[in-house]
Amino acid sequence: MPGIRILGTGSYVPPRVLTNFDLQKMGLDTTDEWITQRTGVRERRIADPDVATSDLSLEASRKALEMAGLTAKDLDLILIGTITPDTCCPSAANWLQAKLDAPQAVTFDVTAACSGFIFGLNVATQYLLTGFSKTVLVVGAEVMTRTLNWKDRTTCILWGDGAGAAILTKDSGGHQLLSTHIHTDGKNGQDLLMPGGGSRTTPISHESVDKGLHTLNMIEANASFRVAVRHFVESIKEARTTTRSPSRTSRGLFPIRPT
Numbered sequence: 099m100p101g102i103r104i105l106g107t108g109s110y111v112p113p114r115v116l117t118n119f120d121l122q123k124m125g126l127d128t129t130d131e132w133i134t135q136r137t138g139v140r141e142r143r144i145a146d147p148d149v150a151t152s153d154l155s156l157e158a159s160r161k162a163l164e165m166a167g168l169t170a171k172d173l174d175l176i177l178i179g180t181i182t183p184d185t186c187c188p189s190a191a192n193w194l195q196a197k198l199d200a201p202q203a204v205t206f207d208v209t210a211a212c213s214g215f216i217f218g219l220n221v222a223t224q225y226l227l228t229g230f231s232k233t234v235l236v237v238g239a240e241v242m243t244r245t246l247n248w249k250d251r252t253t254c255i256l257w258g259d260g261a262g263a264a265i266l267t268k269d270s271g272g273h274q275l276l277s278t279h280i281h282t283d284g285k286n287g288q289d290l291l292m293p294g295g296g297s298r299t300t301p302i303s304h305e306s307v308d309k310g311l312h313t314l315n316m317i318e319a320n321a322s323f324r325v326a327v328r329h330f331v332e333s334i335k336e337a338r339t340t341t342r343s344p345s346r347t348s349r350g351l352f353p354i355r356p357t
């Protein structure tokens with residue numbers, strides 16, 4: 099079974115830094131000590147108002163292409179894992195495609211929040227293994243700070259802006275992607291959500307903005323945290339077991355090559 103090779107990677111964060119102390123200065127009822135003790139976060143990057151997700155993605159993608167020794171014309175699939183696309187329609191991957199000048203590629207976004215890049219890797223793998231694609235650009239990128247309520251100390255301390263990119267191909271050499279593991283549990287949707295802007299509410303209205311429905315709402319902070327930690331441990335064990343037993347496959351997983 100041929101492997102999936104990582105030809106190049108790249109990352110980009112915008113230059114503007116917002117520290118925990120800056121948040122305090124903005125009047126948020128929090129401290130650097132509280133945030134660093136619970137999250138390890140001391141500072142986050144903030145995109146300028148005219149910078150969108152495809153702009154961050156472009157910088158990361160250029161670095162990944164350079165490392166891979168390829169040009170955008172070599173790509174036949176471009177995926178962005180994001181919940182903060184430049185526009186609801188078209189996708190962020192569409193905008194990135196135009197900026198990269200890669201009209202030969204197929205493009206779409208993958209919506210899986212924090213797991214977006216991992217889901218993107220998994221989707222890219224399936225396209226490579228079926229032979230539909232030969233060279234795939236996978237990006238994980240967010241401008242999360244646009245979705246935050248800066249008066250809500252339970253959420254605005256947690257997120258920032260940035261992008262990471264990888265170029266994948268089907269090949270047995272170089273750095274190999276050993277396995278990907280993806281799972282979802284739809285029952286937890288109410289714990290952490292962006293309620294406005296979809297078909298559940300009027301997409302955009304004065305009322306929905308006044309209620310803060312366009313921002314990230316964490317209804318049950320500890321619930322999300324507990325679910326994330328439990329499943330992260332399970333996924334690590336799953337990856338370890340799978341990479342030790344090359345014949346094993348599991349949901350959303352491609353057959354593994356021995357290490």
Ligand SMILES: CC(C)(COP(=O)(O)OP(=O)(O)OC[C@H]1O[C@@H](n2cnc3c(N)ncnc32)[C@H](O)[C@@H]1OP(=O)(O)O)[C@@H](O)C(=O)NCCC(=O)NCCS
Nearest residue numbers: 127128129132136137212251252255290319320322323326
């Ligand atoms: C950050 C986090 C670890 C904190 O968890 P915690 O220590 O259990 O804290 P809680 O949210 O229960 O809040 C405890 C207290 O701190 C307060 N608090 C919350 N945010 C605060 C902040 N930024 N600064 C100071 N106090 C804060 C709460 O109001 C609460 O006070 P109370 O007991 O008087 O009501 C947790 O909320 C978290 O990780 N959440 C998000 C994780 C997540 O969902 N990530 C994305 C998944 S895809």
